[in-house]
Amino acid sequence: MPDAPAPAEPALDRDALDSLVEAAASHDRDAFAALFNFYAPRVKAYLLRLNAGDALAEELTQEVMLTVWRKAGQFDRAQASASTWIFRIARNRRIDAARRAARPALDETDPSLQPEPEAAPDEAAHALARDARVREALAGLPEEQVVLLRLAFFDGLSHRDIAERIGAPLGTVKSRLRLAFDKLRRVLDPDSL
Numbered sequence: 644m645p646d647a648p649a650p651a652e653p654a655l656d657r658d659a660l661d662s663l664v665e666a667a668a669s670h671d672r673d674a675f676a677a678l679f680n681f682y683a684p685r686v687k688a689y690l691l692r693l694n695a696g697d698a699l700a701e702e703l704t705q706e707v708m709l710t711v712w713r714k715a716g717q718f719d720r721a722q723a724s725a726s727t728w729i730f731r732i733a734r735n736r737r738i739d740a741a742r743r744a745a746r747p748a749l750d751e752t753d754p755s756l757q758p759e760p761e762a763a764p765d766e767a768a769h770a771l772a773r774d775a776r777v778r779e780a781l782a783g784l785p786e787e788q789v790v791l792l793r794l795a796f797f798d799g800l801s802h803r804d805i806a807e808r809i810g811a812p813l814g815t816v817k818s819r820l821r822l823a824f825d826k827l828r829r830v831l832d833p834d835s836l
Contacts, residue, residue, distance in 0.1 A: 655681055660725040661718075668715035675715075678725075679708055686733045693737045703740060707733045780830040788823035791816060 655663075660681070666674030686707050690700035710732050718728055749756065762770065781789055794805045802820070806813040 657724050657726070661720040664711070664715050664718045664725045664728070665720070667712060668718065675712055678711060682711070682726075682729055683708055686729065689730060689733055690737055693734070695737055695740065699740060703733065703736045706736050710736075776831055777827075780827050783830065784823055784826055788819055788826075791820050792823055795820060 655677075660678070663674045663678045663681075667678055683704055687700050687704040690703050691697070695703060707729065711729055718725065722728075723731070781792070784792075790809070791805060794800045794808065795802070800808065802816050803813055806816045809816070
């Protein structure tokens, strides 16, 4: 005796599917099971058509159906049908997965991602002494030259921008900066003279 054919899937029209989503919103497990049985294979097939591999399509299908369970209360049949709503979720999950895949993974050995090595104690002491000498040398400059040095090196302004900012001729800015450098050089590196 031949095997009996499998029972046919019950016919679900748009209203019945919309009602199932609304019932799932109130945590009706039977309604969600019916939704899952109806949509999961269709969502997976859709994701496969969107070039998701089998494993990714399976994973995304699970995410989509979990989202349907969690957000069924947000479904509004006046805005879209259950099918439109669910397949939009699936499409968005596929787009998110493609974006994640397109982002390169960070290389943990990349030198630019490594913290600066701590300076050796003698280097740290030399740096502190050098900083103190620079501060002392700057304190010996006239205030107008210190202002120009700050604008040039801390604010990163060009000579022309400095001249415009302080309302002085470009030649004056250049000569004052040159005088400031000469004074700093004499204090910081007296052997270079």
